Amino acid sequence: MSESAMPPVVPADEWEAARAELLVAEKEATRALDRIAAQRRRLPMVRFGEYTFTSTDGPVTLRELFGEHRQLALYQFMNAGPDAFCPGCTYFTRNVANLDGLARKDLAWATVSDMPIEQMAGYWKTMDWEHIPFASSAGTTFSADCGAGGGFLLNMFLRDGDNVFRTYSTGQRGVDGLLFSNTVADLAVYGRQEDWEDSPAGWPQFPTYG
Known part of the structure; x- marks a missing residue:
């Protein structure tokens, strides 16, 4: 990983706008997961x-x-x-x-x-x-x-x-998806740092079980 492998630095208002855009997608995903959980609770056994x-x-x-x-x-x-x-x-x-x-x-x-x-x-x-x-x-x-x-x-x-x-x-x-460490790492800028992830060029990535 080089020193330059970092997100771009932007003014606070630009960061807030980008974060708000991501929040829309996150809320959509949360509602979708809630619907899936409701469907799961209705599975036969x-x-x-x-x-x-x-x-x-x-x-x-x-x-x-x-x-x-x-x-x-x-x-x-x-x-x-x-x-x-x-x-x-x-x-x-x-x-x-x-x-x-x-x-x-x-x-x-x-x-x-x-x-x-x-x-x-x-x-x-x-x-x-x-x-x-x-x-x-x-x-x-x-x-x-x-x-x-x-x-x-x-x-x-x-x-x-x-x-x-x-x-x-x-x-x-x-x-x-149940792992605490993976869930928290997914929120971090470098993610899980595994080679299957879609990350920007220069991000640290290693074999999953390396």
Whole structure:
């Protein structure tokens, strides 16, 4: 990045006019997202089978991951093989916070992966993720049944008694948009500084997981 790789400097009234123009677009996007959220809340749901995962305390079922809550957000962490860990899933999990806030909305959070439980437990300890519940889905068809295809996916579930239903799922940019650090970086002049972004010439940009 050179010293000249910065936005142009303009008088305050010109900046205010440009900011007001952008605000119109931002409000349009916000209203569009509100409409999408309303549509999402009206999705039908599908009954989901029972699965038994492996936790550090022994077997744990999909139903048990809810705890006493009616809703569950369940992230499928990609299995990259022995002694390897998906950088994207790692970056995502580093952003998982305020689970107490979710709990107040009757929503539990957990992470599962087709990694063996010993590999997950070691990584959780290394990364200081003890606040994030996790279990291994290795040996089950859960990942395939969700359509994760060996990748990562966020599923949303609702329970009615002991019956579990899937209400929503998202991956790729749908997951990417949930990250606190990305959301804040998107507001900064240099953005995320990733090489896929549409940025002015000279802006700092690097490989996404470099």
